[in-house]
Amino acid sequence: MQLEETLRHKRQEKDILLMTHIVLGYPSFETNRKVVSQMVENGVDCIEMQIPFSEPMADGPVILKANQDSLAFGTTVKECMAFGAEMAATHNIPFLFMTYYNIIYKYGEERFFKDCRAAKIQGLIVPDLSPEMGENFFTLATTYQVAPILIYAPTSTDKRMETLNNFADGFIYCVARRGVTGKKSSFDQDFDSYLARCTSATSLPIAVGFGIQDAEDVACLKGKADIAVIGSQTIRLVDEKGPEAVGPFIASLR
C-alpha cells in the first residue's frame, strides 16, 4: 500500500511521473550510484534496479548485455541487496527491484522478502512470475509489505487484467507493445484503446514502459498514464556519454 500511496501523492503534483531503470553492477556500482543521484536530482519519481540474471528472457539486447557484463564483473545478489538498501536510505523516492524469479527462488523467497523489507525496497517486478506460479511469493509480498508489481500486455484479455489486478500492488506496469525492452514503440490508436482497457481494469496507478525514449514519447502519455518508464535508453546514454549525461536527459523529458 505504501508504494501506491507514495506514487499517488507525487502524481498530484505532476502531470506524469517518471520511473527509470538501471542494471546493478553495470558498468559498476560506482557508476550506478552516480546515475541514481543524477536521476533523483532531476526529478525521477521511482527507480527499478535490475538484479542481473544469466538468462534475462524478456530483455532486449541493451539490458541483456548489461546483465551479462555485470555478472562477468562478479556482481552478487548480496551486493545488489546492500546497494538497494543504500539507495533507499540515501534518496527519498521509492526503489524497486526487478529481476527474474530464479534469483529470488535461489536466495530463498522468504529471506528475499525479509531483506527487501529491511532494505526499504518498496516493490518487486518479476517478469517471469505470474500469480499462478507464485502463490507463496504473493503471500509473502503481503506479509512483508513489498508490492508485487504485475504486468499488463497488449495481449492480455480484460479477464486476465482483472485476475492480475487481484494480485497486483503499487502500480500496474503496462507493456506498451509486443517484444522485449529497448525498441521504440508507437503510440497510435490501438495503443490508446489498449491503455483505456488497462485503466478500467485496475484502480492502481498505471505505468507504461517499453520503448519510451524521449520527451515526445513522455508527452504522449500525459493524461493517459500515471508513470512513464524509461528503460534501456539511460543505459545506452551511460554507455555512450557517461553518467553525467543522464541528468540533462532526464530533465529534458518532462
Place this chain on the structure above:
Amino acid sequence: MQLEETLRHKRQEKDILLMTHIVLGYPSFETNRKVVSQMVENGVDCIEMQIPFSEPMADGPVILKANQDSLAFGTTVKECMAFGAEMAATHNIPFLFMTYYNIIYKYGEERFFKDCRAAKIQGLIVPDLSPEMGENFFTLATTYQVAPILIYAPTSTDKRMETLNNFADGFIYCVARRGVTGKKSSFDQDFDSYLARCTSATSLPIAVGFGIQDAEDVACLKGKADIAVIGSQTIRLVDEKGPEAVGPFIASLR
C-alpha cells in the same frame, strides 16, 4: 596350325622356348623396335605385342601404366597394326597381338583378322574373351588362320580345360597363379600338379606366364612346359635401364 608347328619345331632344338611381351607405343614405337631386335637377337622365340586399351582389367600396375602412357602419347590401333606387320616382315619369329576385346570389336572383327593375316600376325591373345562370348571371333580365327590363344588358370576345372582346348590353337597360355600380371610367382607342388593337369588337357604346346622374372624361374619350367613367358619384367628393365639392357637380360635367362 602354323603357329603351333613353328613352336614345336623350335622346341625340338631348345629345352624351353621364350616368349616376351611389349606394350606397343610404350615408351615409343622407336624403342619397341629396338627392344624387339634385342629380343630376337638374343634368342626369343615368340613375341606378344599388346595393343593398348584404356581398361586393361587383367593387367597389373606395370603394364597398366604402359597402356595408359602409350594411349596418352596418341598410339592408334592402325599404327599398332602397321608396326606388327613391320616386325613380322623384319624378324623371323612368330608375332602375336595381345589386346582386350573392345579394340577388336570396335575395329571390326573381320577387318581385324584380315589385317592381322595380311600383317603375318600368327596369333591373338584376348584375355577377356571366352569361347562362349566369342563365337564369331573363333570362326573368323579359323577362316583367317590366325591362332586364337586361350588361357588356362589354376582355377580352371579339367572340364573347362577340355572345353577351352576345343577352341584353342597355337599354344595354351597357362597362367601361373591367381592375380594380375607383374607379380612374382612361386613354383611349388601345387603348381606342378596344376601344370600336369594343363598338360593332360591339351596336345598344344604349353606356355607358362605371370611372374616369370629370371633364369631361376625359367629353369623351374624346363621339362614341365614348352614356353616361358616373360611379361612385365622387360618393361621394367626398359623403364629403368633402357632398351640396351634387354639383350643381356634375355641372354641370361636360358
Place this chain on the structure above:
Amino acid sequence: MDTKGYFGNWGGAFIPEILHETFEQLKISYAAARKDPAFWQEYVDIMCSYSCRPTPLTYAENLTRHFGGAKIFIKREDLNHTGAHKANNVMGQGLLVKKMGKKRVIAETGAGQHGVATATMAAKFGFDCTVYMGEVDVKRQRPNVFWMEKMGATVIPVKDGSRTLKDAINEAFRDWVTNIDSTHYVFGTACGPAPFPEMVSWFQSIIGQEARKQIVASHGKLPAKVYACVGGGSNAMGIFQGFLDEQAVELIGVEAGGKGLQSGLHASRLCGTDATPGVAQGYKTMFLQNDEGQMLETHSVSAGLDYVGVSPILADLWEKKKVRFESATDDEVMETLDLTMKMEGIIPALESTHAFVQAFKEVPHLSPDDAIIINQSGRGDKDIFTIAHAFKDPSWQEFIIERAKEYEK
C-alpha cells in the same frame, strides 16, 4: 501434468505476461488435439508417408555376441527423415500450427538437428521459419546450418551468454514475445513452459508405442532395460512412455558426462551432484547453476546434450525413482561409437552414443534370456566434423586444408 503444468515438484510455466494468452490458446489447441483420435491418426499418417515410421527395431547380433549378456535391440530413430527423433516432434507441432492458423515458426537448436527438422517441417507446411542457434553450436554444426538455410529458413547465430542452446532458447523467446500473433515457437525438447514438456513427450511417445510392440514381436516379452540419452529429454520420454507402467522394465537415462562428473565440465543434471532446483527458460527443474541462480557453462562432445536444464517430467521420474540416471564421458562415447560402427555398421549420433555407453556397461551382467533396448535417437553423419576431429583423422584434416586452399584463392 497438473492444472498448473507441474509434474510433482517440477515444471510449471514461468513466462512473461505477454505470452499468457498465446499459452492459453496453445493449451486449448493441444488439449483438443490430444482428445481427438483423428489428430493422432493424421500425425501417424504423415510420419509414415513423409518420414519412415514405424522405424525399425534392429537386433544387434554382433554386439550381443560380443558382450555375451542380454540381447541388444536398437530402436532406429536415426532412420527418420532428417536423421533423428526430432522429426516426430516438429511434424506434430507443425500439424498443430496448421490447426492454429499461424504462418510462421521459430525454433532454438543446439546440435542443429531440431533446427533442420523444423526448417524441413516449415518447408513442407509452407511456414516462414527462423532458427536461433548459439554461435558456438553454429561453428560445430555448420552442415546443419547450411541445410536449414537451403530449406529456406533464416538461421540467427546467438552471440549472448554461453552462446549455446540455452541462449538460443532465450533468444527464441525474445522473438516470440515480439511476434506472438503470427508465430508459434516450436520447442525442440521436453522442456520449457507447460504445455511443452508434455506436448513434446506426447509426440515422441510414438517411439515407445512402436518399440513396445516391436520388442514383444521380436523377443516374445518386454525388455529388461531401456536406455536413452538425455539432453532436454524428449527422445528418452519418447521411448520410456512405452514402458513406464511396467515395474519390470528398468528405464535408464544417460546424461553427458563430458570430461567427467568431477571435472565441472559436463552436462549432468540428474546424476551427479552439481545441479540444484531452479527456474529458468520458463520452467522449474534441476539446473546446472551456481548458488546465486546464475546458469553455468556446460560441456559435452555432443551439442545436443550440452544443456543446463532437463525435462521436468524426467526430474519428477528421477525424484520418484522411476528412472535411473547415469552419465557417459566424451572419451567413453568416442570409444563406443567406434565399436558400434565396426560391429554393426550403424553410426549413432554422438548424443545417442551416450545411451550405448551405459547399455554396454550393464549388458554383460544380464541374462541371455533378457533383452535391452537402446534408443538410437539420431544418426552420426551430421557429426562428421566433430567425429573426424575427435578421431584426429589425418586424411580428413588434409582434405579440409586442401578445400580451404581452394576457397582462399
Place this chain on the structure above:
Amino acid sequence: MDTKGYFGNWGGAFIPEILHETFEQLKISYAAARKDPAFWQEYVDIMCSYSCRPTPLTYAENLTRHFGGAKIFIKREDLNHTGAHKANNVMGQGLLVKKMGKKRVIAETGAGQHGVATATMAAKFGFDCTVYMGEVDVKRQRPNVFWMEKMGATVIPVKDGSRTLKDAINEAFRDWVTNIDSTHYVFGTACGPAPFPEMVSWFQSIIGQEARKQIVASHGKLPAKVYACVGGGSNAMGIFQGFLDEQAVELIGVEAGGKGLQSGLHASRLCGTDATPGVAQGYKTMFLQNDEGQMLETHSVSAGLDYVGVSPILADLWEKKKVRFESATDDEVMETLDLTMKMEGIIPALESTHAFVQAFKEVPHLSPDDAIIINQSGRGDKDIFTIAHAFKDPSWQEFIIERAKEYEK
C-alpha cells in the same frame, strides 16, 4: 537374361579365364537363391529390421500445386540405412556371400554410397572389406571415405586412368582375380559381367514392388510416368521393374547431362549420340568411347552418374523403346535441388535430382488426374561438400577455411 547372360544384344560376361569358375559358382548360388522363396523372405526381413523398408512413397503436395499438373509422388530410397538404394543391393549380396561361405568382400565405388553401403554390410555380416575408389572421387566424397574407414573397411584410392568409377571397377577386378577363393566382388550397380546386371536388378526390384502397391493404395491407379536417374542403372531398374509389364506406364531414365550434351562433358550413354556399342568392364553395352574403343572421360556434378557404361538391361530396354532416356545438366540439377528443398523439405542426392529435373519439365503437361513417381535414390547430405561448393555458399567457405587453420597449426 539368356544362357550367355545377354539381354537382347547387350550384356554377356567378358571376364578373364581365372574368374570362370567363380562366376559359375556365383550363377549357381544366385539361381538357387532366386528360386528359393525363403531367401527373398530373409532378404525382405533384414531390409525391414536393419534398414527401414518399405520406404515411404511421399506425396509432394507443394510441388504438385506449384507445377499444376499430375500428382507428384516421391519414392523415398533416401530413407534407407546409409542413405540410398545401394543398401538394397549390398544386403542382398551379403546374404548370398554368407550362403557361399566367403569371408571377404570388395567393392568399387563412385559417389561413395555403394562403398559406404558395402562397408556397412561387411560390418554387419562380419566380412573383411576393401573398397576401391577413384582418387578424384575420394576427393569429392571424403566424408563417405571417412565413414567407410570407421566401419572397418580399407579404402584404396585408385590412381589409374580417369581416377573415377570405371578405374575403381578395373582395380576391383584385379583384386578379385588375385583373391577369388576368399572374396566376393559386390558389384554396385546393374552393370558388369552376367549375372551381376540381373542379380543387382533383382535385389533392387524391391523398390518397384513396393512402389506399385503404394501408388495404387494412395492414388487408386497406376502412375502415368516413372522417373529415375541412371548411372549404372540399378535404382532405375529397381523401380522400373514394378511397372515394366504395364503399357500405360511410361518409364523415363535420366542420365547426367553435365555441361550439356553438345559439350562432350557429360555422361549420357543412351540419350544423345556420343556413345557407341562396346565391350569393357566385363560386359557389352553403349559406352562413351572413341572410335578406337578407348573409353572417354565423363563429367557430372554427381559422382554416382559419372560413368562410361550403362546397364545392359537398360540398353536393351532403350533399343526396344520400352524406356525413354533424357538428360539433365549440372545447372538444371542445382536449380531443381534448390526448389525441392525449399518446397518439400526434402534433400535428394545430386544423382537423384536428375530424375526430378526431367519430371518437373513434363509434369505441368499432364492431367491432374494422373500421378507420376520420381525415384529418390538417395539423400543429399552426403553431397554437402559438392552442393555447398556449387552454391558458392560464403559461410560454408569461411567455415572450411577456419577449420583448416586449426589443422594447419
